[in-house]
Amino acid sequence: MNHNGKISINECARCGTCCMKGGPALHDEDSGLVESGQIPLASLYTIRKGELARDNVSGGLIRVESEIIKVKSIPGAHTCVYYDDALQSCRIYDIRPIECRTLECWDTGKIETMYSRHRSDRRKLLNAIQWILELIETHEARCSFAEISRLASLREKGDPQGAEKLQAMVNEDAHFRYMMIEKGQIVPDMLDFLLGRPLSEIIPLQFGIKITQALSD
Template sequence: MTDSKNNTECRRCGICCSKGGPALHDQDASLVGGVLPMEQLLTLRVGEMVMDQPLGKVVPLVEEIIKIRSAPGSTACMLYDDAAKTCAVYENRPAECRELLCENDERLKAMYDKDRLCRRDLLPEGHPLLEIVEDHDRRCSPRKLTSLARRVVSGEEQALEELGEILAYDANLRELVPEKSGLPAEAMDFLLGRSLDLVLAGIGLEVHHEQGRTVLRKSPVRL
C-alpha cells in the first residue's frame, strides 16, 4: 500500500471533480474569458451561506468567491466528464485543481482562502458592467436579504413588500442585461451572482409567487 500523505500526483479518479467546481485565485485570472468563458463561472457573494469544504460545515461567506459552475442537476464540476473520467481543461486547470489531491488535502488547505479572485479583479474601474454589478450588490446583498427574510417570517408586511421589490428587480435585471449587452443569459450568474431564489433557499426559505403576491415558505436548506 502507498502512503496517501506522500502522494504528489493526481490519479484522475474524479472524486474531487464530483464534489463541485473549484474557486478561482489570482493566478487563474488569465484563464477567464478564454479557457473559462464567463458563462461557465458563478459568483458567490459576501453573506451567502455556503459549504466550507475544509471546515465541513455551512458558513456565511466573508469574501466573494468566483468558481466554476456545477453541471445542471449535479454537484459535479461542469467541465468534468464522468463517463470518460476526463476534464475539459485539464492541461489548463485552475490552481485549486492542481493543488488538491483527494487523499491529501494539505496543499489545498494552505491556499484555499488566499488570493481569491473577485469580480472587481476581472471588471476593472470604468468597465461598462461594473456600475450595474455594484448597484445590484447594494440593492440585493445577501445580508440584506437575510435580514428581510427574518422580518417576513415574523409577519412584517412591509418587509415582504420590500423583499418582493428586490426579487422583481433582480429577475428583471437578469433579462435586461443579456438583451442590451449581447452576453449569454448564463453569464448573469457570474455578473450578478446566484439568483435570489437560490440565495434565500440557502437560508431555508422557498420563494413562491401566488396571485401577484410573494410568499416565503420554510424549507430544507439547499446549497
C-alpha cells in the same frame, strides 16, 4: 496499505471524486485562463458576499465574507462542468485551475493553506468593463445578502413589510437580469457570474422562504 490495513494513496489516482463534488474556486493565479477565454465567463458563477456556501476544507456550510468565483457544476448535480464522465477525466486537465492542481486528497495541508488566499472576484476579472462593474455595484447595493437577511428576519417576526420587500427585491433582481440581456446584449449564461444566481432560486434554498416567480420586465 497503511498500518490499519486500509489502502492509502500518496499520489492522484485521477478517480474524479473531487471533480464530482463541485468545480474549483478561482484565484488570482487563474486570471490568465479567464482573460484568454480558455475558461469563459459563461462557465463561471459568483457566490456573493453573505451567501451560504460549502467550505471545501471544513465541509460545513458558511456565509461567505467575500465573494467567490467558481466553475459551474453540470445542471442538477455537483459535478464540475469540465469533468468528462465517459472518459473519467478533466477536459482542461493541462490548464486546470490552481485549486485542482493543489488538491491532494490524501493530504489536505497544501489546499488548506492556499484555499482562502488571493481569491478572484468580479472586479478583478472585469477591470476594463466599467459599465458592467457599475451595474454590478448597483445590484449589490440594491440586492445585498445583508438586506435579504434583515428582511427574512423581519418576516420571521411577523412584519408583513419583510415579505413584501423581499418580493420586491426578487423582482428587481429579475429586472437587472432582463436589462443586461435586452439592453446590454449579455448572453444569459453569463448572468450567474455577473449577478450571482437569481434571488428567486437562492432565497427559497438558503432562507427557506417561498417566492412568487418574479416578472422580468
